[in-house]
Amino acid sequence: MPSPALEVLDLVKSYSTRRVVDEVSFTAEGGEITAVLGPNGAGKTTTIECCAGLRSPDSGAIRVLGKDRLDPASAPELRRRVGVMVQGGGLPQAPSAGAVLAHVAKLHRRAGAERALAASLGLTDRLSTAVRRLSGGERQRVAIGCAMIGEPDLLFLDEPSAGVDPHSRRELWQLLQRVRERGASIVLTTHLMDEAEQLADRIVVINRGTVVANGTVADLTGGTLITLGGQVADADSLARAVDGQLIDGADTTIEVPRSSAEVMHRLTSELLARGLSDLEVNVRPRSLENVFLALTREDEK
Numbered sequence: 473m474p475s476p477a478l479e480v481l482d483l484v485k486s487y488s489t490r491r492v493v494d495e496v497s498f499t500a501e502g503g504e505i506t507a508v509l510g511p512n513g514a515g516k517t518t519t520i521e522c523c524a525g526l527r528s529p530d531s532g533a534i535r536v537l538g539k540d541r542l543d544p545a546s547a548p549e550l551r552r553r554v555g556v557m558v559q560g561g562g563l564p565q566a567p568s569a570g571a572v573l574a575h576v577a578k579l580h581r582r583a584g585a586e587r588a589l590a591a592s593l594g595l596t597d598r599l600s601t602a603v604r605r606l607s608g609g610e611r612q613r614v615a616i617g618c619a620m621i622g623e624p625d626l627l628f629l630d631e632p633s634a635g636v637d638p639h640s641r642r643e644l645w646q647l648l649q650r651v652r653e654r655g656a657s658i659v660l661t662t663h664l665m666d667e668a669e670q671l672a673d674r675i676v677v678i679n680r681g682t683v684v685a686n687g688t689v690a691d692l693t694g695g696t697l698i699t700l701g702g703q704v705a706d707a708d709s710l711a712r713a714v715d716g717q718l719i720d721g722a723d724t725t726i727e728v729p730r731s732s733a734e735v736m737h738r739l740t741s742e743l744l745a746r747g748l749s750d751l752e753v754n755v756r757p758r759s760l761e762n763v764f765l766a767l768t769r770e771d772e773k
């Protein structure tokens with residue numbers, strides 16, 4: 473088992489008196505893609521920027537590639553081994569995309585590497601265009617290229633898919649999977665549940681500055697949703713009859729750990745006994761989006 477790429481312990485960060493990261497702890501394993509999810513303002517960027525060395529936390533410990541991030545002596549090695557893409561890209565606007573990539577390649581002693589990388593990012597014919605004239609998605613891909621060009625062992629990407637169209641996003645996912653295949657680790661933030669489901673080995677959900685869930689997609693999404701195609705009187709007792717839980721919402725939806733034949737038999741027996749033989753019964757796995765919405769519901773604030 474490779475050692476962790478990132479270990480965050482009791483991280484705290486406040487802006488003035490407002491604590492926006494409140495004792496966050498999680499681990500990103502080596503060779504894995506870890507997705508950090510959370511609503512707007514949850515504290516994801518602040519957490520990532522502390523881990524990437526762009527912000528100083530108030531307290532807590534951060535180990536990056538086995539090194540103490542907060543020890544200035546770690547900085548030179550981590551600068552070489554860690555790639556960072558900040559939210560929005562953080563690129564200079566006047567130079568061409570090619571000049572920006574070439575400059576960063578030279579800083580990493582990889583002069584010339586920008587051409588192959590630009591091709592894998594679908595940017596070959598945009599290299600002579602000034603960054604400010606690129607489309608939002610193209611700029612985003614240049615920023616990702618800058619973070620990747622040094623072949624880092626750990627890559628922090630803050631919303632890499634923001635503004636990227638669905639075709640380019642799929643190419644980006646393939647590229648990130650190739651980065652993982654060569655043994656590097658990636659920690660990314662995203663608002664796209666399909667991105668997290670497709671890419672991430674592990675998911676950390678942050679809400680209001682604290683970690684509210686942490687695990688693989690399968691760990692988080694275990695469970696089945698049974699939705700009934702109409703209102704049912706005393707739905708609570710129906711849910712209890714199948715050892716399930718009623719989920720709030722417009723539909724009558726019950727969550728059960730497994731939709732085994734036995735559970736389905738109990739459910740349909742109950743419905744038939746209630747004279748609801750015509751009722752439609754829809755069974756589907758719990759999606760990451762279901763889990764995310766339940767974990768970050770406004771009324772729980």
Ligand SMILES: Nc1ncnc2c1ncn2[C@@H]1O[C@H](COP(=O)(O)OP(=O)(O)OP(=O)(O)O)[C@@H](O)[C@H]1O
Pocket residue numbers: 487492510511512513514515516517518519559
């Ligand atoms: N430099 C700053 N000064 C003051 N407040 C800040 C600063 N940076 C962030 N904040 C506040 O801290 C909170 C957390 O912000 P952060 O950017 O970490 O959230 P986020 O989860 O990345 O959100 P989003 O998904 O919208 O990017 C927000 O309420 C934000 O307004």
